[in-house]
Amino acid sequence: MDTATANERDGIAEMRRLIEEFLTSKNGSLKVREYIASVAQDDTLLQIYLKGRKYEGIFIKAAPNLITLISKTTSLISQDVRAQVKLHLSRGLSTQLIRNELKNDGVDPLPDRSTITRWCQRFRNGDPSLENRQSPGRPLSATDEKHVAKVKAVVEKDRRLLLREIAEKVDSQSANTCSNEAQSASQPRKSKPTFHGQRFFLGQIVTGDETYLHHYEVESKRQSSQWLQAGTPPPLKAIRKTSKAKIMMLVFWDRVGVLLTAFFYKGATMTGQAYADILVKLKKAYIKKRGQDKWDDGVFLLHDNAPSHTSRVAKQKLQDVGFIELHHPPHSPDLAPSDFHLFPKLKNYTRGRKYNSDEHVKKSATAWLANKSPSFFSAGILALEERWNNLYENPSYRADYAWETLKRYAEVRFDEYPELFPDDTHDTASQIKTLGVMAMLKSRDEFGRRIVYVNGEKWNPDEISFDLMTTFGIYFTERELFDDDVMTNGIIFIHNCSGMGFKHARMFTLRNMLKWLNIYWRARPLKVGGVYFINVPSFAVYLVKLIKPFFSQKLKERFIVSTRDKKFETLHEKLSPNLLPKCLGGTQEDDEAFDWEFLQSKK
Structure with a gap:
């Protein structure tokens, strides 16, 4: 408790109050009550459940250190990189070959070709300086x-x-x-909170997101409210529904105004390749509207974690084009300017209006954006300062959610599935390593999430039952609760179904699958960042369709099934092969990729 923040202490106190209410009511079985009473005396366990239930998924350690990100901008145009360009140019290399050499040297982020071309031109023109040119700036006529x-x-x-x-x-x-x-x-006045010490940083942010615009969208209750005299009954309203006809609008903007818009009509989808192509157009639009000098100062792109944004092709294009990506914590619309500022006001305008066609919708939305002044867009970007400071420095906790998760865990462990929880953890660890059916990778993804690998090829259904596999999974998740990075960033499960057949399929009954959901998803404070089933036989796809209606919306978005004809293709769209062992199509040796010390470490 000595290292707990004020909000953590308040959350723990609230959890203890809820626990006291539960114990006083004498609900639940004796074992459940005894376990919960013991947890109430353990500050560490209470903190674990709180950390898994931060408000809106705001992760303290996952939030970026913006000073570090700004230093990346500086490194993009740093003297060290320019010196390397100058050296390669003296060897007679072309722009593309120079860029290849920088890539091989591990320069990150890698400058785009246009930036390298401009440096080379300066050196060829006889300017040996590695520093930025200083502009004279505005005349200081007011300091006389x-x-x-x-x-x-x-x-x-x-x-x-x-x-x-x-x-x-x-x-x-x-x-x-x-x-x-x-x-x-004058007397000193309290200064405004700084965006981690870098107010100028806000002017370098470009943000963007997608939203659907319907031909007709029902007005909100606030919009349809009316002034009435006291005692007057409310007017009757006809039942109206939002139309199915709609288009998708993608818009990028900064403090000054809109940079780029794109519309997707019926049948079109936002894929990773489509988003990558738009990033190229976005760079051209930024340079055209804001100038080359602004681009050279470094531009940060803030977007959410939609699949098209996090795909490998989009990530690669983002690096090639020259944008520097700001990390966006998952499930945090309150940190996306489009979600909390632009789209709500746009929807207030479009609600209640009827449009005859897609083009009519497009024309109306485009005109609305064009009529907004720079101060409107500036307000949205500047609002990030206070939101980031509040949520990064002082995150809120959902003590009620944490308590419900704790109670659910106690019920699952002592009432519903007590036979699945291992008593001898040392024996369980030995079994897992000997059988090789489950392992933890040493590498973590770009969000710092740990990766659990389930090897279906070594799962012999005659020797390893479904319940034993569940016990192995419980052993992993029990230990992960004490890993601060896992609790902060989350975890990913990869299940390789290669080698699995009808004997395995018979184990995946609806009852067993619901058992997994209850244990791993509903009774754990862990943040599950993804569940990837790869090399799935065609008949197993029907099993997924059977159980998917029982998933929450979040799990549906993170649950991915890839059939055997795609092999590792879908997995590599989510995770770089550099993070994965060769058995998953990666570049790392299998023996070196797995973290067996994780099994033996004391928790």
Whole structure:
């Protein structure tokens, strides 16, 4: 508790209150009550359940250190990289060959070809400097003695004036140039919270997202509300439904305004390749509207974790084009400017309006965006500052969710499936390593999530029952609860179904699959980032269709099934082969890829 934050301490206190209510009510079996009472005395366990239930999935350690990200921007145009370009140019290499050499040298992020071409041109023109050219900037006409004296006189009369008001009173051409003199003469005022110390960083962000626009969308209750006299019955309203006809709009914007829009009509889908092609257009649009100098300063792209955004082809194109990606915590629409600022206001405009065609919808949305001033877009980007600071520095916890998960776990362990929880953990660890049916990879994905691998080729159904496999999985998840990185970032399951046949299929009954859901999904505070079944036989696809209606919406989005004809193709769209062993089509040797020490470590 000494290292717990104030919110964690409040969450633990609330959990203890809920536990006390449960114990007082005398609900549940004796074993369940005894276990919950023991957990109530263990601060570490209570913190574990809280960490798995942060509000809206905001992960403290997964949130990016923006100063580090800004240093990546600096490295993009750093003197070290420019020195390497200059060296390769002296050897007579072309732009593309220079870029290949930088890639082989491990330069990350890798400059795009246009940036390297511009540097080479400077060196060929006889400019040996590795530093940025300094622009003269705005003339400092407001720092002469006359204006300084006016500023001091105004401030002495009213020390609570805003900088803008001071500039108006002294008729200055620039408010910013008066700031130093004003601050020296006035009382210090509490400064606004900084975006991790880098306010200028907000001007370098480009954000984008997709949304559906319907031909007709029902008005919200707030929009359809009416003023009525006291005692007057509410008016009757006809039942209306949102139309099925719709189009998808993708929009990218920054503090100044819209950079690029794209529309997808019926039958079109947003794939990784389609998104990669749009990123190329986005770079061209940014340079055209904001200028090459702004691009050279570094541009950060903030988008969510939609499958098309996280696909390998999109990730590769993002790096090739030259954008620097900002990490977006999963399930955090309150950190996506499009979700909390742009789209809600756009939907307020389109709701209740009837459109005759897709083109009519497109024309209306485009006109609405065009009529918005730069201050509208700036407000959305600037709102990130306070949201990031609040959620990064002081995340909220759902003590009620944490308590429900704890109670569910106790019921599963002691009432529903007590025979599945291992008593002898050392024997279980030895079995797992000897049989080789389950392992933890040493590598983690780009979000820091650990990867559990289930090897169907070594699963002999005559020797290893479904319940024993479940016990092995429980052993893994029990130990992962004490891994801070796992609790912060989450976990991924990969199940290789190669070698599995009808004997295995007979084990995957609806009852057994629901058992897995109850144990791994509903009774654990773990964040499951993905469940990937690969090399699945065709008949097993019907089993998935049978159980998928029982999944939550989140699990449906993260549950991926890839048939044998695709082999590892679908898996590699989610995870780089560099993270995976050769048995999964990766580049790492199988013996070196697995973390067997994880099984033996004491928890």
